[in-house]
Every structure is written in C-alpha cells, then in structure tokens.
Amino acid sequence: MQDYEPLTRFILRSFKYIYYDTDTLLEIFLISIDELKQRVTDDDVQRVIELILLYFTKSNKNFTEEDLTRKVRELEGKGEDIMSILQEREKRGLMKGIIKGREETKKTFALNMLKDGLPVERVAKYAELPVEKVKELQKKL
Numbered sequence: 001m002q003d004y005e006p007l008t009r010f011i012l013r014s015f016k017y018i019y020y021d022t023d024t025l026l027e028i029f030l031i032s033i034d035e036l037k038q039r040v041t042d043d044d045v046q047r048v049i050e051l052i053l054l055y056f057t058k059s060n061k062n063f064t065e066e067d068l069t070r071k072v073r074e075l076e077g078k079g080e081d082i083m084s085i086l087q088e089r090e091k092r093g094l095m096k097g098i099i100k101g102r103e104e105t106k107k108t109f110a111l112n113m114l115k116d117g118l119p120v121e122r123v124a125k126y127a128e129l130p131v132e133k134v135k136e137l138q139k140k141l
Helices: 006-017 022-037 042-058 065-074 081-091 094-115 120-127 131-140
Strands: none
Touching: 006 022, 006 042, 022 042, 022 065, 094 120, 094 131, 120 131
C-alpha cells in the first residue's frame, strides 16, 4: 500500500479495517491521520476525517471521543491533531450530531422491531440499547 498517496492509503485503510475491533480501527485511523497531515492541507484533512467518522458510525462502530483520546495517549501522541480537529468540530456540533444520529438510528431500528412483535430483550440486544430504553419506546407505540 506504500505506492499510494497518503489520502488514498487513509481511505483504503478505513475500508480495510472497518470490521476489525474498535481499538485496532482507531489505532490505524490515528496513525493514518499523522501520515496524511504531512502531505494534505488542514482543510482537506478535516473534511476527510468528518467523512470517515461518519462512515465509521454508519458502519455501526461505537466509539466515543474518550476512546479517541485514550488511543492518542496509548500511541504516545500519534494522531494528536485529531483532538484539536474534534474540539473545533464539537464547537460546531459535528461529533454530537454524529452521536445523536447513531442513537436515533438505534431507536428507529428498535421501534421497527417492536412493531414486528419481537420481545423487548431481543430488541435491546440487537439495537444495542438498554432494556429500559426499549421499554420506553414500546410505551410510545
């Protein structure tokens, strides 16, 4: 993969590692950002990061900003630039919007399963929501 430009490698790695465990995905993501920062403008890096984070969340990767921060510490600062990017984006509500969108998707998924008559416990398991939350949703039907 070394023959590719950093942006191409970043995107290909994101596709390749999407189904790995979250820790491995975050590590590859943060290392790739460092590599990307050396050859691409900050604005382009921010746009690509936003898109990749959206891709991760749509692919049902459940990680938080705290997970990213922890991984940056574990990697001794690799990917540190993402923290400032996320802080800037948080001011504009991006990360919160992504997290809120993920939660809304889970709720919609749960409501559809409840409408089909699936048991609350099974809905909670597959929608990755607490049983109490699913019971609240069930009351709204």
